[in-house]
Amino acid sequence: MNLLMVTIARRLSGAFPFLVSPLFLGCGGDPDPPQAPPAPGISWEDCGGGFECATFSVPVDHDAPDGRTFSIPLVRRPAAVPSARIGSLLVNPGGPGASGVGWARAAQIALPQRLKDRFDLVGFDPRGQAGSTPAIDCVDDLAPLIGLDPTPDDDAERAALVAGADAFAAACKQRSGDLLPFVGTNNIARDMDLLREALGDDKLTYVGFSYGTFLGTIYAEAYPDRVRALVLDGTIDPTVSGDAFIKGQALGFEAELEAFLADCAAKPACAFHSGGDPWAAYDAVKAAVEASPLPAPPGGTRTLGPGELIYAVSQPLYNKHQWKYLAQALALAAAGDGSGLLEFADAYVARSADGTYDASFEVYYGVTSIDNTFPNDPQVYQNLTNELQAKAPRIGMYLPATALPSARWAFQPWRSNTPISADGAPPILVVGSTGDPATPYPWAVSLAAQLSSGVLLTREGPGHISFLRGNTCIDQAVTDYLVDRKLPPEGTTCK
Missing domain, CATH: 3.40.50.1820 (Alpha/Beta hydrolase fold, catalytic domain)
Incomplete structure (x- = not known):
């Protein structure tokens, strides 16, 4: 992404x-x-x-x-x-x-x-x-944007994804348009x-x-x-243009996730070892999250959906020192509790325990959206999602949707690639x-x-x-x- x-x-x-x-x-x-x-x-x-x-x-x-x-x-x-x-x-x-x-x-x-x-x-x-x-300041609550399904299944879900990106871009223009x-x-x-x-x-x-x-x-x-x-x-x-940037990262994170799963498979002490087949166990967690958001924790008010899963899995892939914690969070999710993964997602998007966010997520879009060129047509990102379903099905296919706010940005980039x-x-x-x-x-x-x-x-x-x-x-x-x-x-x- x-x-x-x-x-x-x-x-x-x-x-x-x-x-x-x-x-x-x-x-x-x-x-x-x-x-x-x-x-x-x-x-x-x-x-x-x-x-x-x-x-x-x-x-x-x-x-x-x-x-x-x-x-x-x-x-x-x-x-x-x-x-x-x-x-x-x-x-x-x-x-x-x-x-x-x-x-x-x-x-x-x-x-x-x-x-x-x-x-x-x-x-x-x-x-x-x-x-x-x-x-830069855009919105008070990022949850509506983060919670969007990055792999919509029908026209209504695809329209909702684009509408969410448009709403976020419009809010950034309204609050910070004089700075952006x-x-x-x-x-x-x-x-x-x-x-x-x-x-x-x-x-x-x-x-x-x-x-x-x-x-x-x-x-x-x-x-x-x-x-x-x-x-x-x-x-x-x-x-590298914005859409090519996303594709490169999608493949990069997919490869790193594969490396993590292979490492876990080779270590019986890994919390997500899953009898030597963490790939199947991961696919089962992903399918469960896509079918219905996981409670996080059970009995609580928050859930882990596919939107949050992007950030939850990606965050610990930045640093191998965090792989053991990703394994623990995935094992918890396999048991029906998404709270460990949701903690990773919250850390990624800077959500505090009181439900507030810092502005780094908004700053990222504010700067990146005028530093790079992003095709405006949402179909470009849907096509890329479709392509990545075969090449990067575990995490990479989720990434193109996160570029939509930049694609729908109200201000033109200052440079070409x-x-x-x-x-x-x-x-x-x-x-x-x-x-x-x-x-x-x-x-x-x-x-x-x-x-x-x-x-x-x-x-x-x-x-x-x-x-x-x-x-x-x-x-x-x-x-x-x-x-x-x-x-x-x-x-x-x-x-």
Whole structure:
């Protein structure tokens, strides 16, 4: 699904093997952190845990800089060795919709010490997203959209699916129509260049994950002479259109689900081992959910339908560390209780226990729908669903329906799906995983080839994102590149 390109804040475990927790936000770090050189235009204040916080103002319309503005939250942890400081290291954890501020606060624990010694770690929430103001807002309750049946059986169900997408797109236009033309990645890249300048850096050093790779790519194309070092991890191919994007992800998630089921079949201790045939057991759960939503839990008021099943199964496929929990949830569902899977679905769409949602789901559509081209005709997605019923029947066939809000969007994309070369930029490190379901490995190969100075670093294995995932080979190569601009040998593959 187009939504599965994201590595949003609640799935930060997809980028590194720990979750953001309130415990990380106000503790740890040096009691008296070293101070970085003052940044012009930014007033930093201590905000605990060795961090400084600030806000940064950027124009809503860069072509009318004296008009309305976005207020962008910033967080910075100054370099631990000021005498060896190289500059700022900006990060974007993905989404669109993830908080760079939250990521920086958590990720500093896992960052290699060489990076913490030599760089100010800087996180920011892009325009319209997370803690920035104003922010994209569409609806109060996402349940009607999420609960739509992604594989309608007749004309009435197909009409309901399209009507639901139209209603969501219309609500976004009504509530945020004054912002939506200005939240594309082209504008975020311009913001990031203003931020680079305000931080006092002549050139940008940056790590982008998932969607953040697209932001880094667009920045390099616009400002090739202002790049110092870019790491693009979990890569988006800018030549892939919206419908082709969905197909690639559908096949990617299907392959990852197959890998999970094979792994479970080989381990009798797996909670969903099912006598060595978890494939049949999974198909039975899927059929049961499609026939009638599962109670979640039995006797409760909530249910798990096919709409929720998409997010429930996809969420733990981002990271192999979560496979055992997916097995437990599926075993529970096989016994008639959908609550374990529904917890995964709730985590994916950021639903809190009180029934409220954060805005990351809406932000995702707001940015993606003008960053890419999506055919408007619903039949395109129905045809793709039909095709995937044969090629990806367990999870992939569900994904095309999630693109309908983007297909029905009220605002036109700012770009076409043309290759990006970033001529004149120094070497850019592109990192891809052979088993990445959300940003399939061929996209990394493609982007590295498109970029005039692209260098491909490969991780063999499952899961989305490679840096800070416990792979010493990847972490060493990325750190060497960021600090010394030393590139891994051509064709390097980390296992």
